[in-house]
Amino acid sequence: MLEGSAHGREQGAFLFASPAENGALRVLDVTVLRREDFAMQTAYYLELQENVLQEMILHAHSTNTALVEAHSHPFTRGPRVRFSPLDCEGLADVGPHVSWRLPGRPYVALVLGWDAFDSLYWEGRQRGPQGHVDLLVGGQVLRASRESERFWGEVRG
Numbered sequence: 001m002l003e004g005s006a007h008g009r010e011q012g013a014f015l016f017a018s019p020a021e022n023g024a025l026r027v028l029d030v031t032v033l034r035r036e037d038f039a040m041q042t043a044y045y046l047e048l049q050e051n052v053l054q055e056m057i058l059h060a061h062s063t064n065t066a067l068v069e070a071h072s073h074p075f076t077r078g079p080r081v082r083f084s085p086l087d088c089e090g091l092a093d094v095g096p097h098v099s100w101r102l103p104g105r106p107y108v109a110l111v112l113g114w115d116a117f118d119s120l121y122w123e124g125r126q127r128g129p130q131g132h133v134d135l136l137v138g139g140q141v142l143r144a145s146r147e148s149e150r151f152w153g154e155v156r157g
């Protein structure tokens, strides 16, 4: 998991994944974002420089992979990790945009706390997230908290 240990700030990464058996995605490559990739990087908020998402989309396009964004919540302990209201506001635009730019594959967002994670994904031309993804790490299935799906339904309808 990504830890917020670097001065307690949120950290972020993009993963590039290819579709495998039964709708699974196999992660092929990871780009860990650096300080200069962010317009803002605090303990509670990350904002990318304008060109970063565009570069990630182009890389996914040229390698024919699905794009997965991941960021940490260094302030979240325990099982009930979820995307923040600001995360959801951003994802409401970015999710449908990326899944439109990269047709035929999902756009996945992960948020990682100290003890748990959550996820949402977009596919096709749907406005809202279609569900969550679980992770298979070293042969072990790690389940998403699914807190964000519930939260999304409450807040964004």
Ligand SMILES: [Zn+2]
Residues within 6 Å of the ligand: 044, 071, 072, 073, 083, 084, 087, 111
């Ligand atoms: Zn967040």
